[in-house]
Amino acid sequence: MSTxxxxxxxxGPHALRPLLATVLDAxxxxxxxRGGPLPAGGPDAVAARLRQAVGEILPEHGDPHAVHTLVxxxxxxxxxPAHPLCAAHLHCPPxxxxxxxxxxxxxxxxxxxxxxxxxxxxxxxTVVTRLAAREVHGSGPAVDPDALVTxxxxxxxxxxxxxxxxxxxxxxxLVTGANAHHSLPRAAWLLGLPEPVVVPAPSxxxxxxxxxxxxxxxxxxxxxxxxxxxxxxxxxxxxxxxAAHCAAxxxxxxxxxxxxxxxxxxxxxxxxxxGLDAADTVTLDLxxxxxxxxxxGLLTVRDAHDLTALRHRADYLNAPDDTEAGLPDLLGRSLxxxxxxxxxxxxxxxxxxxxxxxxxxxxxxxxxxxxxxALVHEHPGLELxxxxxxxxxxxxxxxxxxxxxxxxxxxxxxxxxxxxGRARLDGRLWLKATLLNPATGPDDLAAxxxxxxxxxxxxxxxxxx
Numbered sequence: 509m510s511t512x513x514x515x516x517x518x519x520g521p522h523a524l525r526p527l528l529a530t531v532l533d534a535x536x537x538x539x540x541x542r543g544g545p546l547p548a549g550g551p552d553a554v555a556a557r558l559r560q561a562v563g564e565i566l567p568e569h570g571d572p573h574a575v576h577t578l579v580x581x582x583x584x585x586x587x588x589p590a591h592p593l594c595a596a597h598l599h600c601p602p603x604x605x606x607x608x609x610x611x612x613x614x615x616x617x618x619x620x621x622x623x624x625x626x627x628x629x630x631x632x633x634t635v636v637t638r639l640a641a642r643e644v645h646g647s648g649p650a651v652d653p654d655a656l657v658t659x660x661x662x663x664x665x666x667x668x669x670x671x672x673x674x675x676x677x678x679x680x681x682l683v684t685g686a687n688a689h690h691s692l693p694r695a696a697w698l699l700g701l702p703e704p705v706v707v708p709a710p711s712x713x714x715x716x717x718x719x720x721x722x723x724x725x726x727x728x729x730x731x732x733x734x735x736x737x738x739x740x741x742x743x744x745x746x747x748x749x750x751a752a753h754c755a756a757x758x759x760x761x762x763x764x765x766x767x768x769x770x771x772x773x774x775x776x777x778x779x780x781x782x783g784l785d786a787a788d789t790v791t792l793d794l795x796x797x798x799x800x801x802x803x804x805g806l807l808t809v810r811d812a813h814d815l816t817a818l819r820h821r822a823d824y825l826n827a828p829d830d831t832e833a834g835l836p837d838l839l840g841r842s843l844x845x846x847x848x849x850x851x852x853x854x855x856x857x858x859x860x861x862x863x864x865x866x867x868x869x870x871x872x873x874x875x876x877x878x879x880x881x882a883l884v885h886e887h888p889g890l891e892l893x894x895x896x897x898x899x900x901x902x903x904x905x906x907x908x909x910x911x912x913x914x915x916x917x918x919x920x921x922x923x924x925x926x927x928x929g930r931a932r933l934d935g936r937l938w939l940k941a942t943l944l945n946p947a948t949g950p951d952d953l954a955a956x957x958x959x960x961x962x963x964x965x966x967x968x969x970x971x972x973x
Contacts, residue, residue, distance in 0.1 A: 515615040524615065527575060534576045538583025545591035547584060548924030554585045587927055592945055592952035593959070596929035598739065598767055598793075600944040602801040609856035610801050613849045620657075620847040622825040623836045629849040630836055633657060636851050636858070637806070643772055644790050644808040654812035656841055657851055658805035661766030662691040664791035667807050667843070668762040669695045669731065671789060674817035676729035676760060681705060683722055684733045685714030685745060689764055692733050712741050712933060716749040723757040730759040736781055737767025737797075740931035740940070741893070742900030744768055747783030755786070763787040766805070768898055770797025773866040777874060780897070788814070797870060797898070797944065800853055815840065872946040873899040880941060880953045889961045893938050902931055902938040905964040910937040916963045926959050 513523035547554045561581040571577070588594055590601035618626035620633060641653030658664045669692070672680050682696045687709040696704050705726065707718045714734055723730060732754050734745040747763065754761040763784055769792035771777040772784075784790060792806040809815060819840040821828075826837040839845075858866070877896040884892040884903040893902035904913050913930075917939055920926040929940035939960065 516617065520615055524611075528611075530576050531579050534579035535583045538580040538586070539588065541580075541584040542586065542588070542924070544924045545594035545927050546587050546921060546924045548922070550922040557581075558585050590945060590947075591927075592948040593925065593956055594927040595941040595943055595945075595948075595956070596927040598796040598942055598944070600796055600799050602795075603799045603857055603861075605860045606800050606853040606857045609853040613852045616849075618849050620838050620841065620849060621845045622838055626838075626849060629851065630838055632855055633841075633849070633851040636855050639858075640792065640806050641808045641812075644769075644784060644792070645787075645810045646785050651810055652812045653808060653810055654815060655806050655808040656815070657847075658807055658842070659803040660795065660805035661689065661764065661791050661793045662695075663843075664766070664793070664805050664807040665689065665691045665733075665762075665764055666695040666698065668733075668789040668791065669699055669701065670843075671809065671814045671817055672731040672760050672762065673699055673701060675814060676731070680729040680731050680760075681726060682731050682733060683707060683719070683726070683759070685709040685719075685735060687712055687714065687738045687740070687743065687745075688733055688735055689739055689766070692764065712738065712743045714745040714750060716746050716753060719750060720753045720757075723753055723759055730757070731762060732759050733762045733764060734787075736763055736765035736769065736771075736784060737898055739767065740900075740933060741902055742767060742896060742898035742942070744780055744897055747781070747786070749783075751783045751786035761787045762789045762791070764791045766791045766793035767796050770794065770866075770870055771898065773863055774870040774874075775867060776871050777898075785810075794854060794857075797873070798854075798857070798866075799869060799944075800857065804850055804854060818843070869946045873943050873948075876943045876946075876948050876953065877901050877941075879950060880943065880956075883953055883957055887957055887961070889964070890957060893933065899943045901941045901943070902933065903941070903960075904936070904938050905960065905968075908964060908968065912964065912968055913937045913939060915967050916960060919963050919967060920959060926956055928956075928960070 514520060515524055558581050562578060589599045618629040620626045620630055623630055637655035637657065641655040645651050645653035679702060681702050682692065682704040684692050684704055685707050693704045705722055707722055708715050732750065734747060734750045736744045736747065751761055765784060768781060771780050788810050790808045794800045795802040795804040798804060822839060826839045831837045877899040880901045881892055881896055884890045889906055891904050891906040905916060914937060917928050917930055920928060929942060931938050931940045
């Protein structure tokens with residue numbers, strides 16, 4: 509039996525070219541078979557179709573058609589974030605240039621745990637992380653910013669708490685708003701920190717007056733975590749006021765901008781992040797409002813010295829004589845060891861689109877959200893929660909109980925007709941549309957609302973849509 513071809517090396521491109529054609533054909537065939545934003549039938553039906561299509565996953569003898577079979581089956585059963593009616597989560601349609609760069613990263617397969625495994629990738633990561641750090645924290649004699657590449661918001665938030673613990677001690681108390689992402693209190697638990705203090709967020713954002721009162725009462729070191737782009741509604745905490753309270757009380761500040769950080773690219777919306785530069789650490793996640801394939805997270809730090817807490821020694825990766833001789837030490841750039849070059853797709857996207865191109869995409873999805881909110885407001889059978897801040901719109905069938913709202917969402921999912929999320933705010937359940945597809949148009953928005961209204965009529969009134 510001949511050795512299967514490798515993806516890299518001199519013959520790599522030759523081996524990949526026909527496989528790439530096979531993959532593209534399978535993706536197209538799967539999308540046609542799916543026919544919508546989500547496979548129809550619900551979990552059991554999707555699983556049954558997949559098992560039937562795939563067959564035996566480890567046959568005695570290999571299947572030369574396995575790539576086409578499995579990719580087609582996965583595409584047929586996928587939720588397609590590029591479909592205009594797939595708008596539930598912070599799950600963006602990736603840019604083609606970013607996906608192409610990801611192919612190159614997979615083929616070359618560098619690992620950023622030692623320089624000799626990733627010479628150019630490590631240098632590129634330095635360029636991109638320093639750029640990201642300056643974008644967030646600024647530059648000048650008062651700051652020495654840096655950034656780490658992470659798998660996303662959860663890892664970034666965990667690292668932010670770890671750095672706070674190392675800077676302030678094991679008794680540091682996390683203070684968050686009731687609107688904070690679940691990964692923050694979970695990280696406090698994981699790191700063995702004291703029970704977090706939760707500050708009310710009655711309007712969906714952290715209450716600065718309540719925060720000030722909390723900081724006055726607490727003793728000992730404190731880490732305040734604010735949010736720039738909540739998962740439920742895309743709201744942004746009053747960052748300047750929060751930063752002022754932290755400065756007045758000597759509290760460390762972390763801002764989870766996993767969603768909202770992409771607004772930095774937009775001249776029109778960047779001011780929504782005023783105060784971001786005051787944070788000690790900031791979470792960014794460009795597989796949300798950055799159109800990257802997952803994973804594409806960053807943690808920026810205002811003071812690069814904070815990252816010394818992550819330094820670690822393993823002689824086979826960063827022996828002292830190697831680092832003294834000038835080989836870069838990469839082991840302190842992550843808690844992971846083997847680490848793929850996710851920075852490549854970020855760099856390709858930044859250079860291909862530029863600030864203007866990325867800012868245009870941000871402006872487009874924010875504009876679509878305002879258009880959808882206007883359509884909801886004008887619709888007699890729907891209720892709007894509030895005007896959008898970023899690109900998330902919450903709405904519900906007017907006068908419907910929560911059970912009906914939940915049933916409408918599940919019916920659309922099971923039928924494979926639309927993908928909407930859910931959020932509980934103000935004591936009620938809302939449908940959530942997170943618009944991250946710049947190609948979505950007015951007709952798509954109208955179609956989404958028609959499906960919701962028709963589904964409600966079918967479920968509640970017995971009408972046929």
